[in-house]
Amino acid sequence: xxxxxxxxxxxxxxxxxxxxxxxxxxxxxxxxxxxxxxxxxxxxxxxxxxxxxxxxxxxxxxxxxxxxxxxxxxxxxxxxxxxxxxxxxxxxxxxxxxxxxxxxxxxxxxxxxxxxxxxxxxxxxxxxxxxxxxxxxx
Numbered sequence: 634x635x636x637x638x639x640x641x642x643x644x645x646x647x648x649x650x651x652x653x654x655x656x657x658x659x660x661x662x663x664x665x666x667x668x669x670x671x672x673x674x675x676x677x678x679x680x681x682x683x684x685x686x687x688x689x690x691x692x693x694x695x696x697x698x699x700x701x702x703x704x705x706x707x708x709x710x711x712x713x714x715x716x717x718x719x720x721x722x723x724x725x726x727x728x729x730x731x732x733x734x735x736x737x738x739x740x741x742x743x744x745x746x747x748x749x750x751x752x753x754x755x756x757x758x759x760x761x762x763x764x765x766x767x768x769x770x771x
Contacts, residue, residue, distance in 0.1 A: 668754070674727040675750055678720060679767045682738045682748035685716055690771045693740040702749075704735040728752050744771035 636644075686693040697713040706718035717738065724734045732752040740746040749766045 671728060675724070675752070675765055678724050678727065678736075679748045679750050679765055681720060681723075682736065682750075683746060683767055683769045685720070686738060686740050686746045686748075687769070687771060689713075690744065693746060693771060694742050694744055696740065696742075698738045698740060700738075702735050702737045702751075704733065724750065724752075740771065745769075746771060 686698055689697070692698065692713060697711070698717065700707055700709075700714060700717060703717060703721055706721045707714040708718075709715075717736070721734070721736055724736060725732075728734050732754075734750065734752040736751075737749040738746065745768065747766060747768050749764065751762055751764045753762050
């Protein structure tokens with residue numbers, strides 16, 4: 634006995650729905666994988682901000698890195714500002730300019746430092762921003 638045309642069409646529809654589900658699953662996996670990559674890059678850059686303060690603890694305790702929230706690279710010529718500008722450029726390169734990244738490094742005289750990174754998720758609503766904050770003691 635052979636297959637009828639109706640059975641064959643039903644089998645084709647079932648296979649097509651299954652393939653469509655697999656394609657959608659793959660798309661979601663790629664999206665989440667990209668988001669995880671960005672989170673890792675942001676985490677590494679936040680650690681780099683704190684490492685910057687650790688590498689020059691005296692200047693950090695004196696407030697040399699306390700330039701406020703930087704959403705554009707600082708234009709000051711001080712070495713600390715130039716290092717923050719380089720980190721901002723790396724953050725923008727990692728996330729893309731549409732993420733509108735901001736960073737802030739602040740340290741007090743007691744050596745307590747805080748690195749804050751803020752960015753817009755490309756797939757999120759325009760008003761939704763993400764923030765990562767790391768703290769350390771020099």
